[in-house]
Amino acid sequence: MNDRYSRQVLYKPIGVSGQNKIRKKHVLIIGCGALGTANAESLVRTGIGKLSIIDRDYVEASNLQRQQLFTEEDCLNKLPKVIAAKKHLQRINSSVLIESYIMDGTSTNIGPLLHDVDLVIDSTDNFDIRFIMNDLVHQYNIPMIFGSCVGSTGMSFTILPHETPCLQCLLDSTPVSGATCDSVGIINPTVQMVVAHQQAEVLKLLVEDYQSLRTKLVTFDLWNNLYHTIDMTRSKKDTCPTCGENPSYPNLTYDSQTKMEVLCGRNTVQIRGKREVNIEELAKQLSNIGTIHQNEFLISLEYEPYRVVIFKDGRVLIHGTDSMEKARNIYYQLVG
Ligand SMILES: [Zn+2]
Numbered sequence: 001m002n003d004r005y006s007r008q009v010l011y012k013p014i015g016v017s018g019q020n021k022i023r024k025k026h027v028l029i030i031g032c033g034a035l036g037t038a039n040a041e042s043l044v045r046t047g048i049g050k051l052s053i054i055d056r057d058y059v060e061a062s063n064l065q066r067q068q069l070f071t072e073e074d075c076l077n078k079l080p081k082v083i084a085a086k087k088h089l090q091r092i093n094s095s096v097l098i099e100s101y102i103m104d105g106t107s108t109n110i111g112p113l114l115h116d117v118d119l120v121i122d123s124t125d126n127f128d129i130r131f132i133m134n135d136l137v138h139q140y141n142i143p144m145i146f147g148s149c150v151g152s153t154g155m156s157f158t159i160l161p162h163e164t165p166c167l168q169c170l171l172d173s174t175p176v177s178g179a180t181c182d183s184v185g186i187i188n189p190t191v192q193m194v195v196a197h198q199q200a201e202v203l204k205l206l207v208e209d210y211q212s213l214r215t216k217l218v219t220f221d222l223w224n225n226l227y228h229t230i231d232m233t234r235s236k237k238d239t240c241p242t243c244g245e246n247p248s249y250p251n252l253t254y255d256s257q258t259k260m261e262v263l264c265g266r267n268t269v270q271i272r273g274k275r276e277v278n279i280e281e282l283a284k285q286l287s288n289i290g291t292i293h294q295n296e297f298l299i300s301l302e303y304e305p306y307r308v309v310i311f312k313d314g315r316v317l318i319h320g321t322d323s324m325e326k327a328r329n330i331y332y333q334l335v336g
Contacts, residue, residue: 005047018207019047025118025206026050030105030133032057032081034186035123035147037069038195043096043202044089050097051089052113055081056104057329066188104328107132107252111140119205120144121198125180126332127171128258128274134159134167135249138242145201146170147194150179152223154190156197157232158205158213165236166243170217173235182333183285189222262322269327273314273335282310286334301334308334 009019027048029036032055043051059067059074059081067081074084082100089098103109110132114120120137122144124130130146137144138161146167147156159166197218204212216229241248259272283294291302301308306320308330316335318327 008046013209013212014203014207018209021208022047022203022206023049026052026116027119027121027202027206028052028054028113028117029121029123030054030110030129031123031125032067032085033063033123033125034066034068034181034191035149035195035198036081036121037067037085038191039121039123039198039202040085040089041069041092042195042199044093044098046203046206047093048096048206050099052099052101052117053082053085054101054103054105054110054113056102057081059084066186066191105129105132106257107136111136114140114142117142119202121202122146122148126336130167131251135242135251137161138166138247139249139252143205145198145205147198149190149194150181150186151184152187152190153219153221154194154197155217155219156194156201157217158201158215160213161243164215165232166240168242169235169237169240170232172237173232174217174219174230179285180333180336183289185288187222193220193222260324260328262324263317267320267322269318269321269324271316271318271327271331273316273331275314277310277312277314277335279310279312282335303330303334306330310335 005019008014009016025048027043029039032053036053036055040051040053058078059070061075063070064072064075069085069088080102082102086098086100114136120133120142122130122133133144137159141161144159145156146159148154157170158164201213217232218229220227236243238244241250258274261270263270279294279299283292283299286292286299286301293300297312299310306318309317316331318330321327
């Protein structure tokens with residue numbers, strides 16, 4: 001196995017010294033879906049020293065189309081995603097130390113995992129956790145590679161705490177749509193393209209080639225043949241509560257968390273989302289997946305066996321379950 005990394009070492013910007021650096025680094029991947037599995041496989045093949053992965057879900061049939069580490073057997077066994085991923089990753093490279101965490105990531109449980117992490121890869125599917133990570137990586141001064149994809153569109157940006165704009169600054173100037181993979185779908189090449197952009201940046205950071213980092217936000221639409229890079233330098237705000245001069249890390253406070261409660265005797269879970277909803281836009285997306293009724297105040301969606309009501313202020317009622325876990329999954333699938 002001596003020549004295991006030979007082709008990568010031959011590549012001049014990496015070389016023997018780069019390979020030695022890669023072997024000493026610890027990367028944390030948040031989310032073990034399409035982006036997470038592809039990022040993890042690439043890192044393990046690259047020879048990363050230690051890899052930690054966090055995810056709360058188990059493998060389902062609809063994952064197999066794009067979540068590249070999972071098999072039909074994992075799905076039949078309903079294995080937690082991080083457990084299935086670790087099993088396959090260790091077969092690819094047994095020398096990598098892999099820590100898998102089956103958990104719903106929050107500011108309190110992720111923070112303690114960050115003390116020896118060199119780099120965070122965002123592979124999540126929702127902005128609640130992304131904003132928590134945005135605060136945490138600034139607090140701990142750890143670079144994070146943001147990535148997101150839906151349909152045939154994707155984007156990626158490299159966040160260097162105290163140098164580049166943070167995710168909040170970025171999204172204030174480049175709003176993203178509320179579309180999710182469960183409402184408008186996703187094709188495989190979109191995932192691969194985002195991961196290619198993330199992994200190139202990951203390699204540069206691992207070998208400490210900071211000068212080669214991409215400073216711009218990259219966005220693309222593979223179906224409509226669009227590719228843009230956007231200079232975000234001016235988006236960074238001195239007053240930003242995350243990356244500004246007096247950070248308060250607003251997403252780490254209890255008040256900022258998305259709140260859920262079971263409504264007693266109604267077989268309903270209520271979720272208080274943090275963001276207002278664009279009723280028109282969301283109704284269009286949700287009409288793909290079930291019958292909807294809408295008015296100017298709310299959308300009601302028949303999502304068998306549930307009925308989901310989404311209010312303009314971001315509040316969501318999920319009728320047909322009293323399980324917070326189930327309701328949370330439905331919420332992120334539909335609202336993102
Ligand atoms: Zn900021």
